[in-house]
Amino acid sequence: MFNGHSLSVVVPAYNEESHVGEVIDTLPDCVDRAYVVDDCSTDDTWSVIQSHVPARERSRSRARADGGEAAQTVVPIRHERNRGVGGAIKTGYLAAIRDGTDIVAVMGGDGQMDPDLLPDIVAPVADGRAAYAKGNRLCSPSDRSSMPTVRQAGNRMLSALTRLASGYWGIGDPQNGYTAASTAALERSGVDEMYEFYGYCNDLLVKLNVADCRVADVPMPAEYGDETSHIDLRTYVPRVSGMLARNFFWRLRRYASDVGPAIPAAYLGGIALSVPGLAGVLFALLAGNSGLLALSSLVFLVATVALVAGVALDRRHNEELAVVVDN
Numbered sequence: 001m002f003n004g005h006s007l008s009v010v011v012p013a014y015n016e017e018s019h020v021g022e023v024i025d026t027l028p029d030c031v032d033r034a035y036v037v038d039d040c041s042t043d044d045t046w047s048v049i050q051s052h053v054p055a056r057e058r059s060r061s062r063a064r065a066d067g068g069e070a071a072q073t074v075v076p077i078r079h080e081r082n083r084g085v086g087g088a089i090k091t092g093y094l095a096a097i098r099d100g101t102d103i104v105a106v107m108g109g110d111g112q113m114d115p116d117l118l119p120d121i122v123a124p125v126a127d128g129r130a131a132y133a134k135g136n137r138l139c140s141p142s143d144r145s146s147m148p149t150v151r152q153a154g155n156r157m158l159s160a161l162t163r164l165a166s167g168y169w170g171i172g173d174p175q176n177g178y179t180a181a182s183t184a185a186l187e188r189s190g191v192d193e194m195y196e197f198y199g200y201c202n203d204l205l206v207k208l209n210v211a212d213c214r215v216a217d218v219p220m221p222a223e224y225g226d227e228t229s230h231i232d233l234r235t236y237v238p239r240v241s242g243m244l245a246r247n248f249f250w251r252l253r254r255y256a257s258d259v260g261p262a263i264p265a266a267y268l269g270g271i272a273l274s275v276p277g278l279a280g281v282l283f284a285l286l287a288g289n290s291g292l293l294a295l296s297s298l299v300f301l302v303a304t305v306a307l308v309a310g311v312a313l314d315r316r317h318n319e320e321l322a323v324v325v326d327n
Contacts, residue, residue: 002030002119003126005102009118010092012085013109014039017048020109024052024074028118033101035075035092036109040082045109049076085177086200093191097183105180112223113178121218122180124325130216131185132208134201135178136171139219139324147222158202158240165244166205167251169315170322171217174202178220185213199240206247209321210254217324263317266310273303 001007009031013020020036027034036053038046053074077091089106096104103125107113117135124133137143138159144152155173162174179201188211195203208215252264280296283289 001032002103002122005126006032006100007122008033008035008092008096008099008101008104010034010089010096010104010106011036011109012039012088012092012106013037013041013045013049014082014085014088015041015043015045016109016111017041017044019111020045021048021052023107023109023111023115024049025055026115027107028115030119030122031073031105033073033075033096033099035077035095037088037091038076038078039085039088040079046076046078084196084200085198086194086203087196089200090191090194090196093181093183093186093194097187097191101183103180103182104186106177108177114220114223117178117220118180120220120325121178124216124218124323125180125182129214129325130323131213132181132204133179133216133218133325134171134173135176135220136173136217136324137176137220137222138172139217143219143221145222146224161241161244162202162205164311165202165248165251167209167314167318168205168215168322169318170324171205171215173217174205176220177201185211189213195243197239197243198236199243202240202244203247206251209318210251210258212321214321214323217322219325259317263310263313266306266313270303270305270307270310273299273306277301277303 007030009027011020011023011034013023013036024034024036036049038049053076075095077095079088079091083091092106093104103122105118105122107115107118121133121135124130137147138152138155147155155175159172159174163169163171166174185208189204189207190211191204191207194200194207205215252267256264277296277298277300280292281300284293284296
């Protein structure tokens with residue numbers, strides 16, 4: 001229990017035989033149940049999970065609320081096919097919802113997430129400040145000091161794209177998987193439709209925004225060990241970029257019906273005008289046509305104003321839905 005709320009943790013694992021056992025063993029005492037999901041690993045991850053369950057069960061044996069048999073505190077789940085980290089987390093989320101958990105957190109099976117930080121991640125959800133909380137390694141120079149420069153640049157680019165796609169203009173480090181959510185918020189956001197590839201966290205943010213859920217950023221330091229990344233940038237970049245673009249337009253469609261036409265109209269008008277405006281400017285420069293250049297420049301200027309207005313309206317509409325926790 002955490003401040004009167006039942007707390008579960010989802011531990012997604014794919015080829016993490018060297019780390020997942022320690023993750024299970026070091027789960028904080030406030031965790032009532034852990035769903036350890038082996039995403040069809042090709043190494044001994046499943047055997048390691050099974051071997052560490054008995055020790056955890058012996059140390060955390062407890063009676064069910066109704067006085068029945070001891071509750072299982074670690075639930076091993078094995079996928080028959082590899083579905084991606086988002087698919088593994090979705091499996092754990094749905095199991096936690098089905099079992100009636102109040103709050104569900106995510107801790108990767110690679111051991112990269114410090115278990116001592118779990119109370120900081122969970123607290124904003126438990127005390128009602130947010131429906132979803134996530135770590136942010138970019139809040140201060142000291143937090144991001146151990147993050148390689150290339151990763152920082154990529155993370156900031158994804159932060160900008162995710163802000164535009166999701167409407168959460170006050171959050172950063174959207175790829176941070178150290179999260180906690182109320183199961184009520186997950187149900188409202190339609191978690192059963194969550195993206196199953198590595199961009200699951202970005203996808204979920206868009207869904208949470210449309211469900212009008214507040215998100216909290218929790219400052220935390222970047223930590224890297226000997227874990228192996230399974231991300232292939234050749235597939236990751238185009239797939240996640242495409243997903244964000246689709247989600248952006250999906251959010252605008254939902255806003256048009258649920259919020260009003262102003263934000264979608266500004267964005268879509270700006271996009272629609274920017275393409276012919278920019279193309280006209282380039283063609284006019286190549287052809288030396290001053291009349292076309294003046295007209296195209298005006299169209300592009302109007303498009304820019306519309307896009308800036310869209311961002312401004314979007315930020316104003318969502319300014320209360322993103323908070324940064326002051327630790």
